[in-house]
Amino acid sequence: MNMRTTTGLFASLPIAGAALADTPRLGGSMLHLLVSQNGQALEFAYETQVSDPVELFLYEEDVYTGPAGVLNGVYYSSRFGWLADGFFDLPAGSGVFIENLGTTEGLSAFDAFSFAPILGTQTSPDIWQWGGMMTHNWYSATEPGVYSATYRVYVGSAATQEPLAGWTPVELTLEWEVPFDCIADVNGDGMLSPADFSAWVAAYNTGADGCDQNGDGNCSPADFSAWVGNFNAGCE
Numbered sequence: 001m002n003m004r005t006t007t008g009l010f011a012s013l014p015i016a017g018a019a020l021a022d023t024p025r026l027g028g029s030m031l032h033l034l035v036s037q038n039g040q041a042l043e044f045a046y047e048t049q050v051s052d053p054v055e056l057f058l059y060e061e062d063v064y065t066g067p068a069g070v071l072n073g074v075y076y077s078s079r080f081g082w083l084a085d086g087f088f089d090l091p092a093g094s095g096v097f098i099e100n101l102g103t104t105e106g107l108s109a110f111d112a113f114s115f116a117p118i119l120g121t122q123t124s125p126d127i128w129q130w131g132g133m134m135t136h137n138w139y140s141a142t143e144p145g146v147y148s149a150t151y152r153v154y155v156g157s158a159a160t161q162e163p164l165a166g167w168t169p170v171e172l173t174l175e176w177e178v179p180f181d182c183i184a185d186v187n188g189d190g191m192l193s194p195a196d197f198s199a200w201v202a203a204y205n206t207g208a209d210g211c212d213q214n215g216d217g218n219c220s221p222a223d224f225s226a227w228v229g230n231f232n233a234g235c236e
């Protein structure tokens with residue numbers, strides 16, 4: 001289609017918001033991964049304590065264009081961000097690298113700025129050079145589950161990426177989650193099984209959250225048949 005044929009008619013109209021590409025979202029507050037230098041050692045600390053896996057979200061209405069399109073239709077988050085804590089005084093010709101030591105299958109990592117696959121995603125190198133500025137890479141998954149990535153942060157040669165002798169790296173593990181959102185899974189183990197029946201009975205007896213299967217806000221005998229219906233309907 002030749003777009004120029006319509007510009008004369010519509011050029012003066014404001015562009016509707018819906019026509020603009022959406023901007024990928026952080027998915028929550030920033031969680032900074034503080035990396036600092038202590039002599040010839042790197043140290044790591046969370047800026048904010050992180051105890052649970054970070055949830056990955058699917059924004060079904062969002063449409064991202066260009067390189068950000070890798071985030072279309074997937075659960076993602078960029079809450080984790082590398083951040084230098086204090087000054088670095090590194091030898092000439094060196095840099096700070098992040099090396100993927102192990103990532104759960106199904107978890108993808110993309111560069112914060114270019115959206116290029118990194119850290120082992122889609123056969124990309126396991127080593128990624130961190131430029132030292134605040135960097136919130138993107139992490140995505142397509143299926144419910146708990147995902148983790150273990151990284152080594154080290155000082156290496158900018159030319160060869162080989163670790164510098166005499167320098168001590170630091171390792172850390174990050175976790176993400178796509179919840180298995182299924183109301184009939186009363187015991188929350190991520191699957192539907194007969195054990196969920198006894199879990200529902202227990203929830204009924206104690207008035208726990210899992211009891212309310214018909215969503216009317218109450219825990220009543222009607223929730224039993226509702227649980228059976230939800231169980232038979234299954235989950236994705």
Ligand SMILES: [Ca+2]
Pocket residue numbers: 184185186187188189190191192193195196
């Ligand atoms: Ca279950």
Ligand SMILES: [Ca+2]
Pocket residue numbers: 211212213214215216217218219220222223
């Ligand atoms: Ca109910």
